[in-house]
Amino acid sequence: MRKIINAPENFVDEFVEGILLAHPDLVKTPGDDVRVMVRADAPVAGQVGIVTGGGSGHLPLFKGYVGRGLCSGVAIGNVFSSPSSDQIFQATMAVDGGAGVLYLYGNYGGDVLNFDLAADLADLEGVPTMTVVGRDDVASQPKDNEHERRGVAGIFFAYKAAGAAAERGDSLERVAAIAEDVVAHTATIGIGLAPTILPTTGKPSFELPDGQMEIGIGIHGEPGSRRGPLETADEIATDFVEALVGDLSLREGARVAILVNGLGATPLEELYLLYRRAHQLLAERGIEIVKRYVGEYATSLEMAGASISLLELDDARLELLNAPALSPFFQER
Amino acid sequence: MNAKDLNDHIRRSLEILTESADELRDLDQALGDGDLGITITAGSHAVVAELDQLADDATPTEIARTCAKAFANANPSTMAALVAGALLAGSRTWEGKDDIGLPEAAEFAAAAANSIAQRGKTQVGDKTILDGIHAAAETLRSASDSGQAAAAVVDAAARAVEETRSLQSRRGRASWLQERSIGLADPGATAFQRFVEAWSRVDGPSS
Numbered sequence: 189m190r191k192i193i194n195a196p197e198n199f200v201d202e203f204v205e206g207i208l209l210a211h212p213d214l215v216k217t218p219g220d221d222v223r224v225m226v227r228a229d230a231p232v233a234g235q236v237g238i239v240t241g242g243g244s245g246h247l248p249l250f251k252g253y254v255g256r257g258l259c260s261g262v263a264i265g266n267v268f269s270s271p272s273s274d275q276i277f278q279a280t281m282a283v284d285g286g287a288g289v290l291y292l293y294g295n296y297g298g299d300v301l302n303f304d305l306a307a308d309l310a311d312l313e314g315v316p317t318m319t320v321v322g323r324d325d326v327a328s329q330p331k332d333n334e335h336e337r338r339g340v341a342g343i344f345f346a347y348k349a350a351g352a353a354a355e356r357g358d359s360l361e362r363v364a365a366i367a368e369d370v371v372a373h374t375a376t377i378g379i380g381l382a383p384t385i386l387p388t389t390g391k392p393s394f395e396l397p398d399g400q401m402e403i404g405i406g407i408h409g410e411p412g413s414r415r416g417p418l419e420t421a422d423e424i425a426t427d428f429v430e431a432l433v434g435d436l437s438l439r440e441g442a443r444v445a446i447l448v449n450g451l452g453a454t455p456l457e458e459l460y461l462l463y464r465r466a467h468q469l470l471a472e473r474g475i476e477i478v479k480r481y482v483g484e485y486a487t488s489l490e491m492a493g494a495s496i497s498l499l500e501l502d503d504a505r506l507e508l509l510n511a512p513a514l515s516p517f518f519q520e521r
Numbered sequence: 522m523n524a525k526d527l528n529d530h531i532r533r534s535l536e537i538l539t540e541s542a543d544e545l546r547d548l549d550q551a552l553g554d555g556d557l558g559i560t561i562t563a564g565s566h567a568v569v570a571e572l573d574q575l576a577d578d579a580t581p582t583e584i585a586r587t588c589a590k591a592f593a594n595a596n597p598s599t600m601a602a603l604v605a606g607a608l609l610a611g612s613r614t615w616e617g618k619d620d621i622g623l624p625e626a627a628e629f630a631a632a633a634a635n636s637i638a639q640r641g642k643t644q645v646g647d648k649t650i651l652d653g654i655h656a657a658a659e660t661l662r663s664a665s666d667s668g669q670a671a672a673a674v675v676d677a678a679a680r681a682v683e684e685t686r687s688l689q690s691r692r693g694r695a696s697w698l699q700e701r702s703i704g705l706a707d708p709g710a711t712a713f714q715r716f717v718e719a720w721s722r723v724d725g726p727s728s
Contacts, residue, residue: 272597273605274590301602304640305593308609312586 237283255515270298276306288360294339327404378495425465440474567595585612650709
């Protein structure tokens with residue numbers, strides 16, 4: 189294992205401390221547990237708080253989207269494992285500005301249990317919560333079982349839209365409805381080209397022979413839904429666009445936001461190869477790309493690979509994507 | 522029993538329960554990931570420590586909520602989250618009550634079973650802790666005499682565990698073993714059985 193690391197067991201606490209030290213104007217920890225991080229001006233009076241959370245190893249996912257016009261707080265778990273209900277509860281109390289708190293996170297078993305338990309704890313303190321889970325990975329379950337899909341990079345769109353709605357003062361019910369609407373109109377698919385190495389074990393998460401790729405991969409270094417020979421960038425982009433357009437039933441005249449996401453060890457150049465072909469294919473189908481994001485938005489440590497997400501846009505969703513936002517890892521002017 | 526008796530009874534029961542940690546670890550190693558012994562030990566110790574600190578005038582509801590938070594925080598696992606959620610759900614049925622008798626125990630158990638079924642998306646017969654708690658709740662509901670209820674609950678929990686042996690696990694990691702899970706007692710239901718056994722072994726007012 190070649191990693192820049194101190195003791196593996198301190199990996200999470202230490203990188204979070206690094207983020208807090210690097211961006212004191214944007215984020216803070218409200219208590220003495222660095223696994224709970226909130227925007228520097230939290231709680232914002234009268235504004236719905238948005239708490240996210242999940243395992244570490246996905247930066248900028250989860251903790252990177254805490255900021256103005258985005259999430260208000262995050263509970264941080266160990267690498268690829270859920271934060272505790274107490275950490276989620278602490279984040280909840282630290283961001284509650286009197287308008288309630290939305291829980292917005294990926295659809296993983298341990299996270300669901302701990303967020304639900306935190307919701308019970310918050311309820312005892314009189315803080316109302318609502319929950320929306322990202323479930324955009326089309327490869328993880330077929331369309332007729334979409335509520336069981338896992339959440340991957342496409343949850344970024346839900347953060348952006350719900351965060352903008354909270355920032356403009358929408359009610360908890362409204363912010364939750366907006367997050368749900370965006371989740372329902374988002375689809376993602378990805379491939380993995382090389383495994384990740386867990387800091388705790390120092391071992392690769394799976395073995396992949398040269399010339400092969402995992403199709404339908406998640407963000408935990410887990411194997412995909414199938415394996416096949418490595419294709420060209422254009423072939424991969426074509427498969428992706430067909431899967432996503434089909435899943436969202438996009439027709440000529442539709443407008444979309446597109447996110448081409450790298451999983452940690454794939455160069456931007458390769459991501460732009462995917463964007464290029466996806467752009468051409470969508471244009472051929474008469475689908476207009478209105479917003480575009482290319483880069484690392486949800487990673488899996490140093491896994492090589494990429495995903496493409498599409499969000500079908502209407503005027504309301506577009507306005508929320510265009511609203512200003514600022515975090516240590518993302519800004520929209 | 523009043524709140525102070527309840528607090529004492531829980532603490533003494535959990536001290537006995539931790540004696541089963543190795544058995545639970547081994548059962549869970551066969552069917553899951555083997556952390557149930559740690560969950561029970563760490564959770565019990567945390568609950569005992571927090572209950573020790575609790576003010577003498579704490580209500581039964583506060584006692585149950587203290588147990589829930591301490592158990593969940595000691596070891597964030599699926600089982601800990603399910604048990605803590607069950608205790609919180611039960612605690613709501615005790616709002617405004619100072620004395621816990623048979624009807625209160627029955628209401629608590631029913632709410633706890635319901636919480637686990639909903640949160641764990643599980644039902645009776647899936648070979649989980651719910652099988653034990655559901656059997657206990659049913660026994661308490663139909664019991665007429667609090668003196669015999671404790672022994673009847675112990676019997677019901679033991680029977681429920683016996684019945685899990687012939688079942689195939691349908692929830693959690695154990696479900697991945699499929700047919701290989703048949704023949705083994707469910708670790709979660711066994712943990713519940715060991716808890717009610719410990720509860721009945723503690724001297725004092727029972728309900």
